[in-house]
Amino acid sequence: MHEKCGVVGISTADRDVARPLYYSLYALQHRGQESAGIVTHDGFQQYEHVEMGLVGDAFDEGDLDSLNGSNGIGHVRYPTSGSVNNCCAQPFSVSFKSGSLGLAHNGNLINTDEIREELAALGHAFTSDGDTEVIAHDLARNLLEEDLVRAVKRTMSRIHGSYSLTITHDETVLGVRDPQGNRPLCIGELDDGYVLASESAAIDTLDGELVRDVRPGELVVLHDDGSGFDTYQLVETEQTAHCFFEHVYFARPDSVIDDELVYEVRRDLGGALWEESGIETDVVMPVPDSGRAFASGYADAAPEGVDFAEGLMKNRYVGRTFIMPTQDERERAVRLKLNPIKSTVEGKTVTVIDDSIVRGTTSSQLVELLYEAGAEEVHVRIGAPPIVAPCYMGIDMASREELIAADKSVDEIREEIKADSLSYLSIGAIADALGTSDSNLCLGCVTGEYPYDIEGEQTDREVERPAVGHSSADD
Ligand code: SF4
Known part of the structure; x- marks a missing residue:
């Protein structure tokens, strides 16, 4: 994305x-x-x-x-x-x-x-x-x-x-x-x-x-x-x-949006993820860098004895210049980008935390990498609901056909990425962490219902086109 x-x-x-x-x-x-x-x-x-x-x-x-x-x-x-x-x-x-x-x-x-x-x-x-x-x-x-x-x-x-x-x-x-x-x-x-x-x-x-x-x-x-x-x-x-993904993924963690520090929102979402689907494992680790604040909030909310650790190292020099138009090349990109730290993972039960799953390619590669590094169990927790539909509001996501959650249940996705368990965060938890109602958020990509009138798609409201007659401009 x-x-x-x-x-x-x-x-x-x-x-x-x-x-x-x-x-x-x-x-x-x-x-x-x-x-x-x-x-x-x-x-x-x-x-x-x-x-x-x-x-x-x-x-x-x-x-x-x-x-x-x-x-x-x-x-x-x-x-x-x-x-x-x-x-x-x-x-x-x-x-x-x-x-x-x-x-x-x-x-x-x-x-x-x-x-x-x-x-x-x-x-x-x-x-x-x-x-x-x-x-x-x-x-x-x-x-x-x-x-x-x-x-x-x-x-x-x-x-x-x-x-x-x-x-x-x-x-x-x-x-x-x-x-x-x-x-x-x-x-x-x-x-x-x-x-x-x-x-x-x-x-x-x-x-x-x-x-x-x-x-x-x-x-x-x-x-x-x-x-x-x-x-x-x-x-x-x-x-x-408001696009809830700004808080979940796009914005810098050190930015304040709608009066909320993005880093703290992500930590709160991590805490909510523990409340909703926490599982006691030896170690909790983020997918760097986007999963870091979620994982720290999740580990803090978990009982003592669950370690927060960096178990995956990111190669910062694999950027957008790496061309990966095919599925095969995208799979290779995961291995170029991330490498497990064996001592953190070997012989352990592991919870790995990320902000979202788009195609599922990264998640299945990650789970495989962690098993190869000696993990005994791999549990995946995601700090957002499943992405089931594309974005028309300016985010380069993926087409509906490419989105793994568009036509698969959470159980089917878990089977495909070969994790021991998989849980997403609820829409309610997102709205709570943002201190607003879900009706004030754009949730189009996770509900398939959009806040704008988009041809061929469902709307989640009666969107009023901004009209001059409805304004209170200081003119
Ligand atoms: S559909 Fe809405 S919530 Fe999803 S990425 Fe686009 S603007 Fe953000």
Whole structure:
């Protein structure tokens, strides 16, 4: 599974923002490794640099020096909508009659084709097949007739799906979160300005202070002199659809999302996993790195005598450059990535804890590795419910056919991965750990019922399209 993108936006009093944006993108690198980009504005002109590759490879000193201005946005991308090439890398930037726009998007729209066709019929020419360009064109068109806030509001009434956006309109930086708040976005304060970022870890990197999350349906406009920000609740929302997998897997453990430190949520989920399906074994171990906080919470909740230990070592140099399009190659990748520590495992009963099972390939390889290393029993505990359906909201998961839980019971999965026992966490435990009701979460991939109206799929609610008439914007 891959998160789709990370976004950031910064306004300072008079300091160039290229470097702070660059450091923020480093902090958000886990959210996208395909391309990285920055757009800045110095009050006269817009500057941009967008490259394929990791943040460290996409920019050199000269690139950063050429990005002038104390206002700007940045983006890291893992593509799930639009082609894998640099025409879809972001931020997307465009100049038009009433100024210049830069747009960075995390999420996925589900009515892009409809809006693209409509705008194309009105003469808009598109250079990519991504949804960000569609938002940019729609916003540019609205800005010809409306002020900034009304234009954003009108665009929000037309686009449907998940989005956290950072935008530059000339030297003004703004951030918007979709009315269901599916993807995260937060506000931070710097000594000399303000920052918007997908995760608070980016704010920490800049020695800033987290102010709060951007609310679902809210527009935040940073003052271009770094002195503050204005907010506009453009769409009121009664029911949110936060992606619970942000807390379970995607976000950095040191980030705070919806007032919860992700690391502590994962530890709580581990504790809940013990409460729901704990089994006394000699040793509890995480699948590194994602299972670590779960395993520590699980071991802490277990009676004394259950050891928490690192039993699997990860090869950190097998990254996304390892090409593994076939099942056979994916199986090999597990052996390249993980190696058991024999002394932790040999002659022991073992509980191994991970955050999720997607195809099942990693889990069955892991169980096999642990038996080969001398484990007497291998029990698998998963800190999320079974993934039974794909994600349409911007997570690169797998197709329904590839998901092991789409057509297999937990018992059948246990047999396939050859574990002594297998348990997943319940949806109720996830909602409890997040301090919310399950009706305020997106659970599409674990229930097959989505918070958005997706063709051919069931919805878990009557989703109201954000409408201008339902807003309480400060206009
Ligand atoms: S379907 Fe799953 S991964 Fe996608 S947004 Fe919803 S909870 Fe997150």
